[in-house]
Amino acid sequence: MKYHSPFNIAVLAAGLGFFVDAFDLFLFNVYRIPSLKELGLSGVELTRAGEKLLSIQMAGMMLGGILTGMIADRRGRVTALFGSIVLYSLANIANAWVQDVDSYALVRFLAGVGLAGELGAGVTLVGESMSIERRGYGTILVATLGALGAVTAGLAGDFLPWRQAFLVAGMAGFLLLFLRVSAMETQLFRSSRELVKKRGSFTLLFSNRRRAMKYLACILMGVPIWYSVGLLITLTPELAQEHGISGIKLSTCFILFQVGIAAGDLSSGILSQWLRTRKRVLLGYMGFGVLATVLHYLRIYQSAGIETTSFLMGLGCGYLSVFVTSTSEQFGTNLRVTVTATVTNFMRGAVTLLIPLHQSLERGFGLSLTEGLILTGLIVWALALASAVWLPETYGRSLEFEEQ
Numbered sequence: 001m002k003y004h005s006p007f008n009i010a011v012l013a014a015g016l017g018f019f020v021d022a023f024d025l026f027l028f029n030v031y032r033i034p035s036l037k038e039l040g041l042s043g044v045e046l047t048r049a050g051e052k053l054l055s056i057q058m059a060g061m062m063l064g065g066i067l068t069g070m071i072a073d074r075r076g077r078v079t080a081l082f083g084s085i086v087l088y089s090l091a092n093i094a095n096a097w098v099q100d101v102d103s104y105a106l107v108r109f110l111a112g113v114g115l116a117g118e119l120g121a122g123v124t125l126v127g128e129s130m131s132i133e134r135r136g137y138g139t140i141l142v143a144t145l146g147a148l149g150a151v152t153a154g155l156a157g158d159f160l161p162w163r164q165a166f167l168v169a170g171m172a173g174f175l176l177l178f179l180r181v182s183a184m185e186t187q188l189f190r191s192s193r194e195l196v197k198k199r200g201s202f203t204l205l206f207s208n209r210r211r212a213m214k215y216l217a218c219i220l221m222g223v224p225i226w227y228s229v230g231l232l233i234t235l236t237p238e239l240a241q242e243h244g245i246s247g248i249k250l251s252t253c254f255i256l257f258q259v260g261i262a263a264g265d266l267s268s269g270i271l272s273q274w275l276r277t278r279k280r281v282l283l284g285y286m287g288f289g290v291l292a293t294v295l296h297y298l299r300i301y302q303s304a305g306i307e308t309t310s311f312l313m314g315l316g317c318g319y320l321s322v323f324v325t326s327t328s329e330q331f332g333t334n335l336r337v338t339v340t341a342t343v344t345n346f347m348r349g350a351v352t353l354l355i356p357l358h359q360s361l362e363r364g365f366g367l368s369l370t371e372g373l374i375l376t377g378l379i380v381w382a383l384a385l386a387s388a389v390w391l392p393e394t395y396g397r398s399l400e401f402e403e404q
Contacts, residue, residue: 008129008130008138010125010126010129010130010138011126011130011138011141011142013081013122013125013176014081014118014121014122014123014125014126014138014142015122015141015142015144015145015146016145016176017081017084017085017118017119017122017176018118018119018122018142018143018145018146018149019145019146019148019149019152020085020088020118020149020169020172020173020176021115021118021119021146021149022146022147022148022149022150022153022258023149023150023152023153023169023172024088024092024111024115024153024169025057025115025150025153025348026149026150026153026154026229026254026258027153027156027165027166027169028053028054028057028108029054029153029229029233029234029250029254030153030154030156030157030250030251030254031157031162031165031166032050032053032054032234033046033050033237033250034162035104035162036049036050036101038162039098039099039100039101039104041101047238049101050234051355052101052105053101053104053105053108054230054234054351054352054355055351055352055355056105056108056109056112057108057109057111057112058112058345058348058349058350058351058352059109059112059349059352060108060109060110060111060112060113060116061112061113061115061116061345061348061349062116062342062345062346062349062352063112063113063116064084064112064113064114064115064116064117064345065116065117065120065341065342065343065344065345065346065349066202066338066341066342067113067116068080068083068084068116068117068120068121068337068341069117069120069121069202069337069338069339069340069341069342070201070202070338071083071117072117072120072121072124072337072338072341073334073335073336073337073338078125080117080121080337080341081117081118081121081122081125082177083117084114084115084116084117084118084121085114085118085173085174085176085177086114086173086174086177087110087111087113087114088111088114088115088118088170088173089114089170089171089172089173089174089177090110090114090170091107091108091110091111091114091170092107092111092166092167092169092170092173093166093167093170093171094107094110094170095107095108095111095163095166095167095169095170096163096164096166096167096170097163116341116345117337117341119142119146119324119340119341119344119345120324120337120339120340120341120342120343120344120345121337121340121341122142123139123142123324123325123328123340123344124328124336124337124340126138126139126142127139127325127328127329127336127399128333128336128399132396132397132398132399133396135325136269136272136273136321136322136325136395137269137270137273139269139321139322139324139325140265140266140269140270140321142321143265143269143320143321143324144262144265144266144321146265146320147258147259147261147262147265147318147320148258148262150254150258150261151255151258151259151262153254154251154252154254154255154258155251155255156168157251158251201334201335201338202338202342204335204403205335205338205339211331211403214330214331214391215331215339215343216387217387217388217390217391218326218327218330218339218343218387218391219343219346219347219350220347220383220384220386220387221282221286221323221347221384221387221388221391222320222323222327222343222344222347222384223347223350223354223380223383223384224286224289224317224377224380224381224384225261225317225319225320225347226347226348226350226351226354227350227351227354227376227377227380227381228257228289228293228313228314228317229254229257229317230348230351230354231351231354231355231358231373231376232293232296232313232373232377233250233253233254233257233310233313234250235369235373236248236250236253236306237250238369239300239369239370239373242368242369242370243300243301243303243370244303245300245303245304245305245306247305248305248306248307252307252310253306253307253310254310256307256308256310256311256314257310257311257313257314257317258314259311259314260310260311260312260313260314260315260316260317260318261314261315261317261318261320262314262318263314263315263318264285264314264315264316264317264318264319264320265318265319265320265321266318266321267318268281268282268285268318268319268321268322269321269322269325272321272322272325272395276395276396277393277395278322278325278326278329278393278394278395279326279388279391279392279393279394279395281319281322282319282322282323282326282388283385283388283389285316285317285318285319285322286316286319286381286384286385286388287385288315288316289313289316289317289319289381290316290381290385291316292309292312292313292315292316293313293316293377293381295309295312296309296310296312296313297370297374300370301370324340324344325394326391326394327339327340327343327344328340328399329394329397329399330391330392330394331403332402332403333399333400333402334402334403335403336399354376354380357376357379358372358373358375358376359372361375361376
């Protein structure tokens with residue numbers, strides 16, 4: 001059965017899963033400084049420990065993306081969603097009792113592995129459960145709920161101590177399990193399982209040169225989102241200190257950025273459906289994202305407030321709903337979750353490469369933190385725009401095909 005309305009159990013299960021995913025990811029960003037201060041760190045040591053923990057969580061997400069994608073394409077989308085949320089929930093409950101950076105790193109890694117399948121498997125479940133002309137609306141709701149999860153994480157910073165916040169995140173994951181009992185496997189997967197032997201093979205992605213290039217292009221297209229929030233927004237306190245800006249709250253910048261993403265996901269998804277194109281909408285929002293990033297840096301150099309430009313950057317990065325829909329539509333049923341889960345997690349995990357990249361640029365060329373981030377941003381946005389131009393249009397494409 002294909003759903004015509006976006007208000008269905010598949011969208012709800014996937015959307016709330018992405019809500020929990022985003023809530024957890026941004027929870028660490030919000031509580032990075034207070035949690036590490038409580039563990040006895042300060043100054044440069046605190047900054048480096050925060051970057052290390054973020055890198056370890058992203059490494060877990062990259063590994064989890066591969067594992068969850070393979071499980072989802074071999075055993076089913078719903079099965080993968082069940083396993084991912086259980087591991088995530090246990091890791092976050094354990095996070096409430098960490099006593100040092102090493103134990104903090106371990107639970108962040110496990111939470112990353114668990115989180116990895118939420119967006120990829122969820123979006124695929126929605127795309128395969130809905131009609132061709134309406135599936136974009138389903139993804140809009142999933143992406144918007146994810147952005148609201150991040151906003152909720154930002155608000156939590158004003159009300160909950162960090163240990164209790166992670167405990168709440170773990171308990172919310174277990175509550176989500178009960179909802180997923182009602183979710184059914186898609187007919188497309190069941191048919192593929194009966195007919196196609198080679199399912200969920202990560203190596204199959206690289207057996208064909210064009211398929212491998214298409215896969216890499218999808219990853220590069222999403223990296224600017226995590227450059228913006230994983231570096232530019234996360235390092236707001238350090239950037240403010242470098243330029244003598246006072247009175248800026250990290251949680252406020254996070255919330256405004258995520259409100260911008262929510263508005264962007266909603267508007268870009270609707271425009272994609274109305275204009276009947278994924279590609280042109282992606283390029284339009286990415287272009288706006290570049291302009292917003294330039295304006296953000298100008299405000300930093302003017303030692304001015306950056307709350308408004310945080311919102312505008314989020315709006316420019318609000319192409320996530322169209323991006324994940326297009327990525328899912330690029331590949332066949334037997335690899336669809338393997339691709340979508342790994343692409344969404346490799347783009348987030350790219351932070352583990354961007355951190356040493358900007359640090360190397362700073363050391364190698366004697367740059368400030370701001371200058372290193374600007375140069376990193378130029379590289380990231382150039383590769384993303386080139387990838388979006390090269391990838392084919394996918395609007396209206398049938399998902400009933402396999403990769404050989």
